[in-house]
Amino acid sequence: MEENIRRNKIVGSRRFSNYFWTIFLFIGGFSFLLAGLSTYLKINLLPFANPTQLAFIPQGLVMIFYGTLSLSFSIYILLTLFWDIGSGYNEYNKLENLVKIVRKGFPGKNREILLTYPLNSIKSIGIKISEGLNPKRIVYLCLKDERKIPLTPVQQPNSISILEEEASDLAKFLDLKLENL
Structure with a gap:
């Protein structure tokens, strides 16, 4: 399981x-x-x-x-x-054939943010790395309808090797291709 x-x-x-x-x-x-x-x-x-x-x-x-x-x-x-704004989890479930992205927002009727995507609507796992004054290193869930859903939290950028390892491990787990954005 x-x-x-x-x-x-x-x-x-x-x-x-x-x-x-x-x-x-x-x-x-x-x-x-x-x-x-x-x-x-x-x-x-x-x-x-x-x-x-x-x-x-x-x-x-x-x-x-x-x-x-x-x-x-x-x-x-x-x-x-x-x-605890922004906390949550990403769940990749092969049994239910779903990816769930759950985050906490500000109090109100929409405090709990839940995004669900069937695995067959996902095209690939994408990595975007930009260096400079404001470096960004983000792993994306790339959907077939060209939407890109960020999976990594907002924080200090991880090292490129760790980011690539996490992304390739996720792509291998979901049996998807890995692409550079």
């Missing part, structure tokens, strides 16, 4: 980098907000600096703006961590 069903778990937003940026943005934003409020109230709210000597307009106002913006971003990333 296990030789006919394969399930690849996809890590969503719960990655180390998102935890790091949530903490970094929260601490920085809270500090900027306190510094901006210190300039307005003329009371030092920060133990490591004395922003009361700054003028409220424009420095204090700008610090409040940037602090609020940074806190908003940290709350947004924290919520994506809590909801």
